[in-house]
Amino acid sequence: MSSFVVALDVGGTSMKGGLVTDAGEIVLTDRRATPREKGSAAVIEAIRSFIDDLAIAGGGTPAGVGLAVPGLVTSDTAVYSANIGWRDVPAPDFVPLDVPVMLGHDVRTGGLAESVLGAGREVSDFLFLPIGTGIAGAVILSGEPYGGTAGWSGEIGHIPVFPDGETCACGQIGCLETYASASAVSRRYSTRAAQPATAEQVAALTASGDPVAAEVWGTAVEALSLALATYTLLLDPSAIVLGGGLSEAGALLADPLADRLQERLTFREAPPLRSAALGIHAGMLGAALLGWRAAGAPDAGATWSIDVLKSPPVA
Structure with a gap:
């Protein structure tokens, strides 16, 4: 299994992405604009390009991909987003690589990160x-x-x-x-x-x-x-x-x-x-947890240190 996943937190204005290891280390972060004014197809293509570039920067094929997206969403389909305009987009359509992928609602994914890693870790x-x-x-x-x-x-x-x-x-x-x-x-x-x-x-x-x-x-x-x-x-x-x-x-x-x-x-x-303990990291770290779950590591995050907060900030 590869030692990292691609994690992407997609917002209506910007996308925050990174590579996160199985030990919870954020080894790379980046931020790009979300081109929603160009339509949903352009946003999907921008996500695919971002994921591809992050994987290349990691020097190998990721173990999985986790995506936090707005609107109605299941683990395998972006059902609807009023802000972005897509409907019923299957998870693999976001990823240019043949790797497992899991989607999550943006706020709930941030909540997952706070639960596993942050202010809700002990409750x-x-x-x-x-x-x-x-x-x-x-x-x-x-x-x-x-x-x-x-x-x-x-x-x-x-x-x-x-x-x-x-x-x-x-x-x-x-x-x-x-x-x-x-x-x-x-x-x-x-x-x-x-x-x-x-x-x-x-x-x-x-x-x-x-x-x-x-x-x-x-x-x-x-x-x-x-x-x-x-x-x-x-x-x-x-x-x-x-x-x-x-x-x-x-x-x-x-x-x-x-x-x-x-x-x-x-x-x-x-x-x-x-x-909240994780600040702007929450969505991306939650997406990393989804990526590792997609890759077959359901307990990812259980041993990660809160020192993720000292990792490089998102640009």
Whole structure:
């Protein structure tokens, strides 16, 4: 068996790829743009070219390939992605090599990495919640991502938290994502203050006492507490692992969120909030785990060191 797999985390804007050994060492990383404006066929061809170039750089044929992709996905088919536009693409169509391949949903694959290697390593059941441009979660049950009957599990961003609130892009009213995603925080502040600001800037303004920023930030925290209380009461997770760009605000988000969540859960303890450990590595490392599983190593990652965090950063 070859000593490495090709791991690729495919996003709507960029693709992060690497070679990962059976010992969990990241020996090479690279990043390329996702040419989605050229159509799904161009994206598939770009993925094939990226995989081929990574394999060549590794000096041999990989043991397998793992791909984290957005949208509805099974282990062997990319069923549908609204962002990229493909439908029912078999896993082998992404790979120019005759090697085993496994697909995974992008957020659930990141959750798998956090489960096996990161912040969820010592618990069996948790919610991985990356808060970025949008909000989706990975439901981790007994250490594995749960996809649901048709692959829709984890769409916590579309839980209605304010039934009389704003219309979400999905068509529903008052969705969590409409108030608490990074893009929503930026949009809602920019509208109220009549000046543009990123979510990171809104966080800084909140910390400095800006009243408009504080109102927008407080609403985001309130929305998150409502959604997470519902999740907690349904599934009783051991922990909630926060990731994504908004979580980089640290205590400014985590402390009031923990307080509001506990206030809502009047008769029980709230699960602890943890910061994701793997950052931008999560999707690619999860894809590496899929690649090794495809290659016939289902226990890959069990002995990998958390020192993967000290591996070369993605460019």
